[in-house]
Amino acid sequence: MQSEVLKSVNNIDIKIPGLKILSKIGEGGMSVVYLAEQISLKREVAVKVMRLEIASNDLDVQRFKHEAKTIASLDHPNIINIYNIGQTSKGEIYFTMPFLNHGDFSNYLLEDEFEFIQLLKSICDGLSFAHDRGVVHRDIKPENLLFDKFGNVRIADFGIAISKDGTRMTKEHQIVGSAQYMSPEQARSLKVDVHSDIYSLGIVIYERLTGEVPFDADDSISILVDHVSTEAPKLPAKMRHWQSLIDKCLAKLPVDRFQSMVELKIALDKIPVNSIQRTNSVIQKVLSDEKGKHLKWFVPSLLLLLLIALYATNQADDQKPLIAVSNNGEEIAVDNNAEEKVINNHASSQSQAVVTMDDSTGNEQIHEVSVTDSSTNGMLDSVADNMVQQAQESDPESIQEPSSGQTGDLSIEEIKRQLKGQQLSAAEVLLSTEDGMDTSEQSPISGAEKTADIELILSQAMANIEKYQLSKPRDNNATDQLLQVLSIDPENQQALKGLQSVGGKYFRLIESALKKGDFNTALKHSRSLNTFNQKTNFANPKYEVQKDALLTSVAAIDVSADTVSAEQVHTLARVVNTLVPGHVLIASLNDLAKSKSGPQVGEKLLDEKGIESILMTPNLAVTTTEITVANYAEFVKATNRKASKCRHKGGGVSIFTKNKSWDKPFFNQGQHHPVVCVSWDDASAYARWLSEATGKRYRLPTKSEWLLLAAADKNIFSACKTANVTGKEAKKIRNKEDKYSCSDKFKFTAPVASFRVNGHGLYDVQGNVSEWIACEKTPCQTPVAMGSSWLDGKQSNKLQRSEKLKANSAFTYLGFRLVRDL
Structure with a gap:
């Protein structure tokens, strides 16, 4: 076990029958992963445990169980399997899996393109197996492509992945996937299928070829926007033979990508790789292995047999003599015409072919190959025996019988059999006579x-x-x-x-x-x-x-x-x-x-209070408009909530405006205008009331969720057409910003849905009013408002515009919208 993996376990209070918890090795918003020992089998396992605070949410419990069932249903050598599922003594749901600590694809260094292609093909096999069974991974990234102890790739985290990188988006209440590897359709919250996994694997391939992902930034939202609208940088010149494959994997439209993992696997086979470099790389890898270093004599010995075969098949054109040494030490020149003579003259005796080679230390090694005229098997038995004997003398442990579980190592007898089987025909050509000697004859099975x-x-x-x-x-x-x-x-x-x-x-x-x-x-x-x-x-x-x-x-x-x-x-x-x-x-x-x-992504939902939402993901909907005056009035009537003091920013100075509130700001508002002059506390209270009144789960959006909603405005924003901002209609408003040259006819707020929808089908994400978002910490002391409003000119109209305020502050340009968890 790697010492760096183990941590103190004094503060881990997890009790699972049959398991001894050793350390915590990963965690996410929904679950924690521990390293444990399965006591009965004395093996290390990974244990994924659902957080106790999540267990009260039926939907999250179902998602966690679904992940376990999904993994269990995918029995494939390139997909990580699952051992068991159960509950801890405290009621936390868990499942156990193999513990793979041999690295992942993020540690893989591309030194041999042929080997790289073989690994990618095995990933294709695993994903194709899953796709054939209706399972789309949705989070292919290097950290989810693990290596087992044999060097095979195993695909992990089918379901809800644990995020090890804080800069990447997790899956709880957000778009599913990791930003750097997310497909355009995932970034836009559209329905995903096998094409999404193909895109993500394309990103992984690109990263291994170049050392970096094609799209990266300090914030996730910029990355998502690039996935949707920006072409990936071209590969460096030395990797241009991969360009067509990368282009097809990373096509923006699913229909333009490979249509299955099988197609991608076929394309991988067509990547031109230098065959000499490929062979040399494989040989070097074998010889550099700790056990393989004692077998460096093995390759020249095999080359000897190959040379014998080449000599036999080309003897009509090649007159070079073969030197043999008789039992009495006399050298004999064997040419094409003398070969038969030598063999016939020594019908009852043995000869020895002496071959000199260098071993790994530079010393000469003499390999004597016994030859009899009765069977070439004798010669090859001797070759194998001498090779094995010298290897064992060099290092007796370098060649041994494999255990019953091994499949990659050859036993001594298997090495001999393979030598005999693979080289028999060449020896027969060299040693055959006009008498028709048949060395391949074997005794029939009785x-x-x-x-x-x-x-x-x-x-x-x-x-x-x-x-x-x-x-x-x-x-x-x-x-x-x-x-x-x-x-x-x-x-x-x-x-x-x-x-x-x-x-x-x-x-x-x-x-x-x-x-x-x-x-x-x-x-x-x-x-x-x-x-x-x-x-x-x-x-x-x-x-x-x-x-x-x-x-x-x-x-x-x-x-x-x-x-x-x-x-x-x-x-x-x-x-x-x-x-x-x-x-x-x-x-x-x-x-x-x-x-x-139930409803599909993109469909609109209407609750009992008339609040309309649009389904962004299978688990999240967003109100299509900001909460209106009419919506808020019903809340106030039901709860008798006291109005917050309202402020207005103008001329660069915060001015307290007496007797102004959500129902009476200093400008006129109708029932369908967005409610303003509400604090963060007011907005949060409204979300709780609406949840209780409808039986649905409403809340303020997180920052990352809000930025994703606004991302659809990036390429379609047009002042006065898609958003209510400060234009010619607001000449007398003092906000120290450059006004737009157009006029949207609304000096202050506009009724909701007065402008065009954005790419997600939402109104007024930019313009009209800024919007409160959820706090990252509890209690909330400095909540944040996002987006531009009717008060903002060119300087403030930025996608990520935000403002830190107080939880009880209310302003005439600030309202809110809600998200709904399904």
Whole structure:
């Protein structure tokens, strides 16, 4: 374990049965991640624990559980898996995952483009697997691309990601994603799909190629605006062969990007990479490895065998002699014509070929290759044995038998077998004679041996069926074992019945999951059943009967209840579609899911008090206008709230105006004008009252949320057309700013919705009145107002204009709008 990871755990009060909490390794607004030891298995795990204060919010709890279920449903070698989900002794929800401390993509140095492409293709494989199952990551960034101990990439954080960088936007009540890697449609709060992940991966690729992201700034809002409206800088000259791929990944419109991860993977294969550099890089990596340094003699030895093969195939044109040494020490020149003579004259004796090479220390190493005329296997056995022996003498631990869990290292016997198998044909060419010696002849497998093999494999398969190891793990599952038996004996009845049994097990798994209402697991087993049928060519003769019975069970499930979500109904429809594409049940299930899903992003919502909001994200809506005089009057009538003292800024001096309040500022206002002369305390109190009166959750927007709303004004702002600002109509207003040359006909406030909407469908985000936003700290002592107003000229009309005030201050140019959490 890395010592820098561990921190003091004295102040961590988390109790989870079976786990020993070691340290805190990350946190976000919704959850905290700890490093723990799973006591029973003596392994380190990562534990993601939902904050206790969040647990009272049903929506957030559902989102957290959804993340766990999403990860659990994605069983792929390039996606991080999940071990368990449960609750702590205090009731906090948690789930455990593998602890990967081998770095992430942000630490990856691009030294070998071929290796880089292979890593990117594995990421494409993982995301393609998720996309095929209806899951869009939405937060692809280097920190979410982790390396395991074998150097494989594992995609993390499907769901609500933990932000480790304070400058990047988190997901609680904000646009989902990390600003530097966010797609244009995410930045605009539009619906996202697989194209968004393609864009984000394109940003990751760009960053690895250049060392920096294409869009960056001190504030998130500028980054988001650049994603929407600015082209990425071109790659440096040495990386221009990547330019077309980057351009397509980072296209502003989803339709102009790659349409799937499969397309992107194909494009990666077409990136021109120098093959000599590629081969050299791979070899250098192997030889630089701690264990590989003892095998540096291995490469020249393999080259020896290659030279022998090249010599044999080109002997008609090449007259260079081959030097051999006989047992009595006499050198023999072997040319094309003498080869047969030498071999025939030594039919009953051995010869030795002596080859001199340098080892890694610069000393000469003598490798003697024994050759017999009876079989080339003898020569290659000797090559392998001598190589292995010298390696073990150099470092006995450098070559050893792998453990049962290893897959990348070769045993001594495997090295010998590979040497023999790979170079046999070349040796045969060199040593063959006119007598027709056949060195490839092998003893046939006897009938008894074949029967014993079949019985052993069948016993393993039947045991795996009982354990429900139907198609996994890859090296020990019933399906592959039964198919192996059929490859030896195609008519084996026990194997055929075994496949029928596997198919029946899958149907039982699906039906069991459906009865529990676990449609995600049912979908997973349905897809496994499909794969099994394709692999075995529908070997289960009862498939159609079992499928019809299962569909009858699906039709009987009551999914109309409020407790069944739209997502669950959609998943059930996918189960049916997996079994029978186009089945009549699919349309009815999709219609029901649509009726359950509620409003879509961009739709308008109207509450009981007549407050209209527009849905910006699935979890957040914003009032389309500022709160009006009529809206506020109803609040005052219901609560008898006392009016705040109102101030007006003019001529650069704050002037206290007696007897002026929200209903009587020094200018006339109608019922549909934005309410002014309300303090931050007033606005917060109104939001609480409206929440109680409607049963909805209203609040003031955060600064980052407000800036995002205003970002849509950046490219369409036009004084007097899109905003009520100070123009010719306000000649007598003294604000020490340059007035606009146009006239909007409103000297003070204008009725809400008098000007054009911005890109989000909102009115008056800029102009009319400045707006209160939420405080970052409690209690709120210096709240902030954002945006320009009717009082502002050219100098103040800036996207990020803000002003720190007091919580009980009220001004004639200051009002508010609200956001609504769903």
